[in-house]
Amino acid sequence: MSLLEVKKLTKNFGGLAAVSMVSMELYPNELVGLIGPNGAGKTTLFNLLTGVYQPTEGSIDLEIKGKKQSLIGKKTYNITDMGLGRTFQNIRLFKNLTVLDNVLIGMHAKKKVGALAGIIRTPHFYQSEEKMKKDAIALLTIFNLEDKVAELAKNLPYGEQRRLEIVRALATKPKILFLDEPAAGMNPQETADLTALIRQIQRDFEITILLIEHDMSLVMNVCERIYVLEYGRMIAHGTPAEIKNNQAVIKAYLGGD
Structure with missing residues (x-):
């Protein structure tokens, strides 16, 4: 059973769909990456999952004691208490x-x-x-x-x-930890130390981690699976090797033709 299940999640700001029909699953004790160009909707998705924003449509369900509970309509502190913790792109x-x-x-x-x-x-x-x-x-x-x-x-x-x-x-003792660009502003040595730290956290605390990051070497080194967003839509999902060779990802994110 998945720990977190997201189905057809959409967030509109006026006439702009910042996140559109996004579906994904997270399982216990895994480390998953979320990548995409600037403006792809990654942080908006985090904000939807943690209650900062409420979705226009779609569902977010968290497994608690063998049952799925909806996070829609919950306050941020309720969601924290249910087991979702996060960091922010800009340190808070x-x-x-x-x-x-x-x-x-x-x-x-x-x-x-x-x-x-x-x-x-x-x-x-x-x-x-x-x-x-x-x-x-x-x-x-x-x-x-x-x-x-x-x-x-x-x-x-x-x-x-x-x-x-x-x-x-x-x-906060989370079941799932969302890390929003933790390597932003770090030098290569700090990034290397952070890579080891993320591995240690996932191993020692036995939690699921969803990681937003632009440092592709970090993502490829630590993540078991990777989701890719472009213009608010999920365009790819797979192992690091599969994502590295995915032509849609190369075109959208890695600068290919």
Whole structure:
């Protein structure tokens, strides 16, 4: 059974179809790429899948405990709670908060302490807060950020800000992680480190990853399957080898004749 099933998804902005009749499936514990030229509709598709936009038509169903549940009409925080996490093309951290606080904000999505316990500060509340801090530091340690817990997010180097955004998304304990151009603005060494990191995340956290990326070497190296968008439509789907030799993809994305 697929973990996420998208059927005939369409989003119109006025007379423009930014995404048109897109269908795709994601399965448990796989790493999938989503590529296409600038303006192809990749980020719009992410925004539809995560509740930022509501579709004009089509369906998005997530498997939860053996049953399909629709994501249509759900708020972004509902979708996060259901198990979809994401990063953004332009880094969106709480830049005036510490590294630790950024991760704790992600963890609060799964916090089970009630509002009353938070107001009167019960022992259970303090125990929960302490456990979250320990879990956050343990997560930061995996990504070599444990020595930066007290630093403001805005003071981190660019590559570390990218890593922190991924850590915050993982703190929500997602079933599916959407990465929107995580290598944007990175130098070759940072991109190589990110490639290894994405592999590690998929392996160690046993989650599904959908990756938007323009760095074709990264996509070809880490993805098991690849979907290709052009002008909001899905024009190809296959393994990296199949996509590399697909004439429609070569023409639309790789500059062929």
